[in-house]
Amino acid sequence: MSTDYPFDHEDFNAMLARSPELFPDCYTGWGPINFMPPEGLLTVEDALLSRGYPRDAVIAITGGNFRRVAAQVWQ
Structure with missing residues (x-):
């Protein structure tokens, strides 16, 4: 990603x-x-969790800080 x-x-x-x-x-x-447009990255976490990835792994995969900033910017 x-x-x-x-x-x-x-x-x-x-x-x-x-x-x-x-x-x-x-x-x-x-x-x-x-x-995938940037706002689409916000749905990646839900998709990974629904496939059984552990939350810690999902946070690492999606880049915790980047996701936090993206969620604030691309509402």
């Missing part, structure tokens, strides 16, 4: 298609990248 978000993700995917040699296979090997 990353907090990088290209707001013009179609342009980013077009750039990947035009210049695949600039990126490792992990960017291009699976097809177009589907980006």
